[in-house]
Amino acid sequence: MPPSARILVSAAALLAATSSAFALDAPAGPLVTTDWLETNLGDPDLRLIEVSVDPGTFERGHIEGAQNVVWHTDLVDPVQRDIADRESFEALVQKLGIDEDSTVVLYGDNNNWFAAWGAWVFDTYGIDVKLLDGGRKKWEAENLPLTTRVASVAPSEIALPERDEALRARLADVLAVAKGGREGTIVDIRSPDEYSGKVFAPEGSQELSIRAGHVPGAINVPWSTAVAEDGTFKPAEELKRIYAEKGIDGSKPTIVYCRIGERSSHTWFLLSKILGYDVKNYDGSWTEYGNSVGAPIVNVSNTVWTGK
Structure with a gap:
């Protein structure tokens, strides 16, 4: 091999080794x-996305x-009560610069409620994402730095598959389990007062139902049961024990x-992604x-909606 060829080979090997050494180790x-x-932070393969519920959180x-994704x-879908369709979501993902080699990390306020909901939406379109454990909280x-500078990324050309409906339950699915026509476990992750029917919704909530209570047979495990004081998820073995004691073991x-589906996404994430259950x-x-x-409910508090 001529000396010049050996130099080219050595340079290529060095470049490959250097690229490998600096690849994102997720x-x-x-x-x-x-x-x-x-x-x-700053790794070119990292795509960091904030999904917060409170307006202006990202901008402050x-x-x-990080790039901002506005959940609502x-x-x-701006017309139907639905998650974004494939075309709209694909355009968003391309704008965020996400491709097949990206490591996508989501985080947000409110203990990652809407970040987890974002993770669920991403997952329905075949994009596996990670959550920042503990989120903004x-x-x-830890007094880690924040900035108001907006990240600039090159758009990608990623093509997404059609939405995977297997990750989503519909009203008919819930009714089938509630009425005993299908095997399954239903988990209500709301507060005990919501579950019992004492309140229709958390104070200040605008999204309401005219009935209070819970789905027949649903097991109440509030989302906060899974969270440590610092906002992180409790260890997997502890989570497995907590849910098994309630009769939820993945069987x-x-x-x-x-x-509205955001707090339940937090529980979906831990049961499916951390514990590996079918959820x-x-x-x-x-x-x-x-x-x-026609949907049956259980309301042990016997509250009645009065229009107020």
Whole structure:
């Protein structure tokens, strides 16, 4: 081999080794820590996305390199009560610069409620994402830096498949389990007061049902049961024990619901991604079920809607 050829081969080998050494070393599991994220900020393969519920949260300050996704416009169909269709979601993902080699990390406020909902929507279109364990709460508690600079990324040309409806429960699926026509477990992740029918919805909520209570046979495990004081998920073995004590061990298909589908996404994420159970998210949740004609409910508090 001529000396010039040997130089070219050596240079190519060095470039390959250098690229490998600096490739994003993403954790194998569904979560990333604040330490890992801080270390890997700026990596070209990282796509960091904030999905927060409170308007202006992102604009007031966000993690360096993060892009903003607005749950009530970017992730939903503006005409139907539905999640975004394939064409709209594909355009969003392309704008975010996500491709097949990207490591996508989502985080947000409110203990990652809507970040988890975003993770569920991404998953329905075949994009596996990770959550920042503890979300904004933990990042801010550790006094890690925020910025108001908006990240600029080159758009991608990724093509998405049609939505995977297997990750989603519909009203008919919930009724089939509730009425005993199909095997399964239904998990109500709302507060005990919502579950019992004492309140129709959390204070200040605008999305309401004219009936209070829960789906017959649903097991109440509030979403917060799974969360540590710092906003992170409790260890997997502890989560497995907590849910097993409630009769939820992954042996049956599971449906989770809340009021509009965001809190239940948090439980969907831990049961499906952390524990590996077969779980569907019922995003219609109580605002659909509680308003549906002919849908049976349990209301131990005997509350009656008076129009106020």
